[in-house]
Amino acid sequence: MSSATKLLEQAARTVPIPAPPQSIVIADYGAGTALNSMEPINAAITALRARTRPEHSVLVTHTDDADNDFSTMFRILQEDPRSYLRKHPATFSTAVGHSFYSQILPSNCVHLGWSSWGVIRLGRVSMPVPDHVVAAYSNDNHARTVYAKQAAHDWHEFIAFRGRELSPGGRLVVLTTGLGDDGDFGYEPLFQSIMSTLTELITDGVVSADEVARMSLPIAGRRAADFVAPFAPSGRFERLQIQHLEIFDAEDRIFKAYRSDRNATAFGSRWADFCQFTAFADLGAAIDGPPDRLATFYHRLHTGIAARMSADPEQMRIPIAAVVLEKRLPS
16 A cells, blocks of 8 residues: 555645635545555655645545445544645545446546545446356456456546546556466465365355355456556556556565464464455345344354465465556647
8 A cells, every 4th residue: 555655645745726715625535444645645655745835625525336335434634633624724524336347526626636446346247256266266257358358348438537627637456366477366375274264164054065066256356457458558547647556565564473473373364354354245145035044144254364375375466557647638
């Protein structure tokens, strides 16, 4: 996150901003609870404040799907001491409950955009992955092709509508999962532990084989060429151009903590917690029956992942893509 935050901070120092009383608008695309947005948006507002008077208002618009937990998000924004609402005067927040694979804000209104991990999630999935929970690790060529086509379509739509929403000279920083030239999605030991645990849960009768066959995570990574594709051949798309594109392996902070404390149990629990936050709801959507059955599934899945990761701690490859898009000024 820190490298992308620096890119957002740099953008905040250079984007054209309106004169008061018009507000400076920051859009947070795929906000979730807004916890991941605290550090970057605070950094951006600090950089903007160096260019403005204290009373110049800043409006932060958080967007996510309609079923997002906006109540928790607004509670965090009001109560968390790290919130930009507590740190910066004349700063306001609002939210939009709609998919960002369409236009969700007025044209030419966003001066600075931020999206962390949002575009990893596909807008729609037409089929489950038959032999894995992640298409990138499937041996089914058709499944991999379907997911890759959807990922390409979603990226095209995402940037097309951001091109309309950004004001001239505005910038959008996107942080998401990348794919190296070898196509490695990363997180392989973690996904192996998930698949092994699911096999165990079938054997123990916790879930059925049919339910596991319906479990898929609607996610995809992208290569550098995938990010560039909509801009060919001119290098421009909806008046946008790529100002920065980098794919790199991020630091595995959980393994770094393990090297420091040698606590294998904590290592496994941290990765299981990560899965619980990011993947359990999608996997649990395939479970039929009463709520207590779902609770048992979540408990056993967490326990199984933690035990497997603790048994053999190893460093995780985490491919990350950081993209900065800029909307061209009028000639």
